[in-house]
Amino acid sequence: MTLNGIWTIDNKKDVKLLRKKVADFDFKKYSRKDIQELLKKMREAMKKANGVGLSANQIGLDLKVFIAQVEGKFYAVFNPGLTKVSEEKLGMEEGCLSVPEIFGSVERPARVTLEGWDKNGKKLKIKAWGLLARVFQHEVDHLNGGIFIDKATDLHRYEKTEEHKNKET
Numbered sequence: 001m002t003l004n005g006i007w008t009i010d011n012k013k014d015v016k017l018l019r020k021k022v023a024d025f026d027f028k029k030y031s032r033k034d035i036q037e038l039l040k041k042m043r044e045a046m047k048k049a050n051g052v053g054l055s056a057n058q059i060g061l062d063l064k065v066f067i068a069q070v071e072g073k074f075y076a077v078f079n080p081g082l083t084k085v086s087e088e089k090l091g092m093e094e095g096c097l098s099v100p101e102i103f104g105s106v107e108r109p110a111r112v113t114l115e116g117w118d119k120n121g122k123k124l125k126i127k128a129w130g131l132l133a134r135v136f137q138h139e140v141d142h143l144n145g146g147i148f149i150d151k152a153t154d155l156h157r158y159e160k161t162e163e164h165k166n167k168e169t
């Protein structure tokens, strides 16, 4: 775990959960207040770590939910899945809060449709492109036990800089 409370692949216990397909989120088991508290905890962790996205398993929770903050907009998606991906692919540099200081180029579909549920258990469908599409795919991978280094080429180490700060998810 890092100082910010983010679980990382450097730690054996952490990596076990990061590599697991997490459990579906069961809305019946949680009150509205529980959900608010969960999202608050995730949001604080992401903010502290200067991330643009965070999955629940990155802070040690075996729950299928992620959050993202992209271009000023906040997203919280429960039980997400990609229902459409474009044939067109783009390579872009990615980093991950759970893989400190490592970056690499990942090729992914340029546009995706993400479906899931919002915090009130209402169905969500979001069409995304650009950075948002990338973050959605990175987080869905996390919830399935995937980490960007599995797909990345050109992995390299970087000290944290302004340029990279906002790419980690």
Ligand SMILES: [Zn+2]
Residues within 6 Å of the ligand: 095, 096, 097, 098, 138, 142, 168, 169
């Ligand atoms: Zn990540």
